[in-house]
Amino acid sequence: MTASKSAMKSNTREYCVISAPFGCLGVETEFIDGSLMISKVDYLPPNAVLVSPSNDLAQLFAIQCEQYFQNPGFVFDLPVKPAGTLHQQKVWSAAQDIEVGNTQTYGEIAKKIHSGPRAVGTACGANPFPLITPCHRVVSAQGIGGFMKENNPGFYRQVKIWLLKHEGAI
Numbered sequence: 545m546t547a548s549k550s551a552m553k554s555n556t557r558e559y560c561v562i563s564a565p566f567g568c569l570g571v572e573t574e575f576i577d578g579s580l581m582i583s584k585v586d587y588l589p590p591n592a593v594l595v596s597p598s599n600d601l602a603q604l605f606a607i608q609c610e611q612y613f614q615n616p617g618f619v620f621d622l623p624v625k626p627a628g629t630l631h632q633q634k635v636w637s638a639a640q641d642i643e644v645g646n647t648q649t650y651g652e653i654a655k656k657i658h659s660g661p662r663a664v665g666t667a668c669g670a671n672p673f674p675l676i677t678p679c680h681r682v683v684s685a686q687g688i689g690g691f692m693k694e695n696n697p698g699f700y701r702q703v704k705i706w707l708l709k710h711e712g713a714i
Contacts (some may be wrong), residue, residue: 570592
């Protein structure tokens with residue numbers, strides 16, 4: 545999506561919050577080099593205040609999320625802001641390669657990209673585009689594993705479980 549001159553003069557970042565079966569999703573859109581891109585996706589609790597999408601990309605994100613919630617095989621097709629270190633990008637790319645209904649362990653991804661399982665877990669936790677980049681499909685060898693190293697691990701773990709059940713992986 546190319547920005548018009550008037551759109552580029554206005555606020556270049558916008559944030560909306562939409563409802564999701566596991567709580568809410570926040571999405572930040574931003575103009576980068578004249579193109580509107582998604583710069584961040586957040587999993588938010590059910591009591592988050594909803595904010596309607598105010599631009600075409602945020603509206604498309606909401607539509608594609610609804611398609612995914614109806615069909616776990618749906619593949620997101622949204623422009624995202626380039627992000628992450630080379631190592632993180634390798635992990636996120638490997639997560640993209642995991643098919644719906646399947647999982648891989650941190651160790652399996654680590655072996656594939658010549659890294660360590662903890663480094664893979666750290667990269668998954670730093671994923672700025674959860675749901676779009678499905679790091680929820682990367683699990684521990686002993687179980688589901690952690691998810692999104694943030695201040696509310698119980699909530700994020702429940703989101704991961706919901707997503708894996710939705711996709712038929714557990």
